[in-house]
Amino acid sequence: MFKFNPTSGFLILVLLFVVNPWIYKILAFNVSITLLIIILSQLFLHQLMSKSFSWPHIITGTIITILLFCLIGIDLKVFSPLPQELFLINQNRSYYSKWQGIIFQNKLALTIDKIGSNFYVGIDPNQYFFAAHPLEKQLPSEFEKILWVFYPLFLAGLFYSLSYYPRKLLTFATPLLLLNSIVDPGTPLSLLLIFPLIYSQIAVGILFTLNKIKPE
Amino acid sequence: MTNKRIFIVCALVFTSAFFIRLINLQNIPPGVFDDEASQGYDAYSLVKTGKDQYGQIFPVFLRSFGTYGSPLYSYYSTLPVAVLGLGLVSLRLTSVIFGSLLTILTFILTRKLSPEKSGTFATISSFLIAFSPWSVFFSRAAFEANLALTLFVTSFCLLLISKPSLKRLLLAALCLSLSTYAYHSYIILVTIFLLGYTVIKRNYFRQRKSLLICTYIAVLLILSPQLLLFQTPASNARISEVNYSASILSRTYSPTRLINNIAKYSFLAREFISQYSAYFSPRNLLYLPNTDLHRSIPGLSIFYPWMITPLFIGIYYFFKISQNTAKKLFVLLLFASPISASLTKDPFAIYRALLLWWLLTLIIALGVNWLPTTRLNKKVVTLISTLFISISLLEFYSSYFVLLPKSRSPDWGYTYLELTKIINKRPNSHFVIDSSRGQPPHIFILFYNRYPPELFQKQSGQTIIDKYYTATKFDRSYNLGNISIRPINLGEDIYKDQILVGDNLTISGSQATEHKLQKIFTINDLGGNPVLFGYQTNPREKCRFAPDIQTNPHCRFTD
Numbered sequence: 001m002f003k004f005n006p007t008s009g010f011l012i013l014v015l016l017f018v019v020n021p022w023i024y025k026i027l028a029f030n031v032s033i034t035l036l037i038i039i040l041s042q043l044f045l046h047q048l049m050s051k052s053f054s055w056p057h058i059i060t061g062t063i064i065t066i067l068l069f070c071l072i073g074i075d076l077k078v079f080s081p082l083p084q085e086l087f088l089i090n091q092n093r094s095y096y097s098k099w100q101g102i103i104f105q106n107k108l109a110l111t112i113d114k115i116g117s118n119f120y121v122g123i124d125p126n127q128y129f130f131a132a133h134p135l136e137k138q139l140p141s142e143f144e145k146i147l148w149v150f151y152p153l154f155l156a157g158l159f160y161s162l163s164y165y166p167r168k169l170l171t172f173a174t175p176l177l178l179l180n181s182i183v184d185p186g187t188p189l190s191l192l193l194i195f196p197l198i199y200s201q202i203a204v205g206i207l208f209t210l211n212k213i214k215p216e
Numbered sequence: 217m218t219n220k221r222i223f224i225v226c227a228l229v230f231t232s233a234f235f236i237r238l239i240n241l242q243n244i245p246p247g248v249f250d251d252e253a254s255q256g257y258d259a260y261s262l263v264k265t266g267k268d269q270y271g272q273i274f275p276v277f278l279r280s281f282g283t284y285g286s287p288l289y290s291y292y293s294t295l296p297v298a299v300l301g302l303g304l305v306s307l308r309l310t311s312v313i314f315g316s317l318l319t320i321l322t323f324i325l326t327r328k329l330s331p332e333k334s335g336t337f338a339t340i341s342s343f344l345i346a347f348s349p350w351s352v353f354f355s356r357a358a359f360e361a362n363l364a365l366t367l368f369v370t371s372f373c374l375l376l377i378s379k380p381s382l383k384r385l386l387l388a389a390l391c392l393s394l395s396t397y398a399y400h401s402y403i404i405l406v407t408i409f410l411l412g413y414t415v416i417k418r419n420y421f422r423q424r425k426s427l428l429i430c431t432y433i434a435v436l437l438i439l440s441p442q443l444l445l446f447q448t449p450a451s452n453a454r455i456s457e458v459n460y461s462a463s464i465l466s467r468t469y470s471p472t473r474l475i476n477n478i479a480k481y482s483f484l485a486r487e488f489i490s491q492y493s494a495y496f497s498p499r500n501l502l503y504l505p506n507t508d509l510h511r512s513i514p515g516l517s518i519f520y521p522w523m524i525t526p527l528f529i530g531i532y533y534f535f536k537i538s539q540n541t542a543k544k545l546f547v548l549l550l551f552a553s554p555i556s557a558s559l560t561k562d563p564f565a566i567y568r569a570l571l572l573w574w575l576l577t578l579i580i581a582l583g584v585n586w587l588p589t590t591r592l593n594k595k596v597v598t599l600i601s602t603l604f605i606s607i608s609l610l611e612f613y614s615s616y617f618v619l620l621p622k623s624r625s626p627d628w629g630y631t632y633l634e635l636t637k638i639i640n641k642r643p644n645s646h647f648v649i650d651s652s653r654g655q656p657p658h659i660f661i662l663f664y665n666r667y668p669p670e671l672f673q674k675q676s677g678q679t680i681i682d683k684y685y686t687a688t689k690f691d692r693s694y695n696l697g698n699i700s701i702r703p704i705n706l707g708e709d710i711y712k713d714q715i716l717v718g719d720n721l722t723i724s725g726s727q728a729t730e731h732k733l734q735k736i737f738t739i740n741d742l743g744g745n746p747v748l749f750g751y752q753t754n755p756r757e758k759c760r761f762a763p764d765i766q767t768n769p770h771c772r773f774t775d
Binding site: 091092094095096100103104116117120121123124125126129130133134135148151166 | 489498614618
């Protein structure tokens with residue numbers, strides 16, 4: 001475990017913001033969201049790497065997360081099926097006997113399926129580093145958010161965090177991932193709630209790597 | 217676990233695996249897809265003539281559609297085809313047997329490697345393999361990758377369950393080498409595995425160099441037919457078809473040579489890493505159904521979404537296991553298994569990285585094994601397990617046994633099976649089947665009609681035999697008795713008395729009216745959608761209304 005320097009962490013995050021295209025997309029969309037996301041990322045990294053919980057930081061982080069969630073908005077399509085989805089349900093239902101059709105093809109299953117879909121989109125690294133390639137659908141949310149050369153550093157950071165702070169990481173990441181499951185995945189602002197998680201892990205990866213290669 | 221209990225568990229696992237792989241095999245999947253039909257017809261041809269469908273004796277690669285597939289599946293299928301005759305069951309029996317054997321191998325390996333005496337982990341692992349939708353799916357059709365996986369796991373077992381002796385090493389070398397004849401992509405995996413195994417066991421082999429030399433010689437000897445053909449188009453046909461490097465490297469990104477080269481290799485690296493990363497993406501592994509219509513189950517991903525919890529628990533416990541040869545080899549294979557698949561442009565082609573599925577299933581089993589060790593009440597554990605097993609089995613039943621046949625029957629050649637029945641009822645009519653798009657129809661006719669291979673070999677001619685490993689260009693026109701398979705040419709075909717068969721793009725409604733074609737049959741898929749249409753031509757009627765009847769050479773009838 002290396003000693004975390006908050007100033008280095010801050011500078012690395014700023015550098016990551018500047019060199020990666022994601023923040024500019026958000027900036028073009030909404031300035032207040034950009035500011036909130038930058039603050040949240042700094043708080044996330046600081047809390048993840050510090051030895052103790054700082055309640056003011058956690059409360060601020062929670063308020064910012066809720067604010068961001070309200071600004072992005074819930075994906076209403078999750079709860080109300082589209083006409084083409086209803087058509088597909090009815091078509092598939094005809095393949096079964098009557099009672100089986102109701103069990104296997106229904107609106108509740110569709111809602112669960114959509115929430116699951118949004119959740120798994122959130123934890124797909126290719127969404128962030130490769131614009132969803134090789135399984136892209138060309139949705140507005142599918143753009144190269146972070147340069148792919150940072151991918152190994154992200155993995156290093158994730159590996160480090162899971163080795164040394166698994167509980168902290170899970171505690172912070174789980175609410176963000178769950179909230180992201182009901183955010184519309186088809187807008188440029190989707191996956192925004194995962195932003196602090198991804199950037200903090202890259203920053204940890206960079207710090208970890210620098211610490212490894214630093215001469216004694 | 218006593219020997220008697222081990223035997224009972226093994227028998228139970230194998231029987232249930234065999235049963236679920238064999239049940240209604242004749243009808244689900246509802247036909248064969250082109251590659252599968254080609255494998256089956258090659259096996260039939262080998263039984264009847266001792267040569268493949270083109271007349272080549274002991275082919276190292278099967279020419280098929282100019283794709284040069286791996287031959288081992290067809291060789292293995294000769295026995296069931298010889299005994300049962302050519303059909304869906306006989307073609308798929310090899311896959312069923314090898315898929316079921318995989319569960320036993322998994323049990324033996326995990327039982328040996330796991331320190332626990334109860335054998336729970338081994339039982340969970342083998343049952344997860346036995347009832348995994350993907351294992352069942354790949355075992356219920358002629359997929360070479362399934363055969364290759366079982367051969368590879370056999371060698372893995374032989375090398376890990378006890379100290380390597382000459383006999384074991386030679387057997388492992390045989391299985392490893394054969395796996396490359398079963399599926400092309402294993403050549404990379406086998407090379408990495410052999411080198412990795414040598415490095416990991418270097419201290420053991422330092423005193424026993426002769427063992428290692430014998431193993432490598434055995435591998436090279438068995439691989440020599442493939443190595444001798446290494447420079448031929450046959451050896452490279454598949455990789456050049458599916459690899460993306462040529463298209464990336466041929467582009468010009470900048471007029472400056474240095475920048476151009478940097479850009480080229482940077483794009484190549486990006487492509488490879490993105491493809492490789494996709495094989496470890498939780499979304500692809502646990503949620504997203506595969507896009508390949510022939511090699512996937514509708515609506516089902518590789519693992520069930522709920523398996524995310526045991527997967528991560530399994531990873532956590534896996535890292536806690538102390539370092540040993542098995543763990544090192546396991547990690548090596550985990551990272552090496554998607555390499556060859558990542559070199560292809562098909563996104564997340566799990567059938568090319570089936571070993572990854574097997575390794576991850578073992579990790580999930582490790583996570584599931586943790587559940588009984590928690591402080592949870594036994595009744596709660598039973599309830600949770602029953603709930604998830606029931607949901608999973610219902611989902612599997614729904615996707616595989618209902619949705620697959622209903623929604624994908626045209627992709628599985630079902631419509632050609634129906635067409636063959638119609639053709640056989642009309643032996644005096646001449647049929648023209650359009651082959652300008654999609655899967656090559658001739659292979660379905662050959663397969664479903666059990667067309668005599670010696671007749672088909674005569675039609676292919678000596679030219680292909682002379683250039684067997686270089687003739688990559690595939691011909692889409694064939695004459696099989698009263699059936700012509702070629703692209704339909706309406707300008708000429710409407711003036712002959714025959715039945716034209718094609719899909720909705722071959723002949724439109726207005727074309728049928730204009731050319732006096734009479735629709736005599738429609739073949740629906742199992743979902744009730746029309747797929748193939750048969751039109752009876754009416755040359756006399758067409759000529760009667762033709763403005764150029766005097767000059768049109770097609771309108772000169774003899775009677």
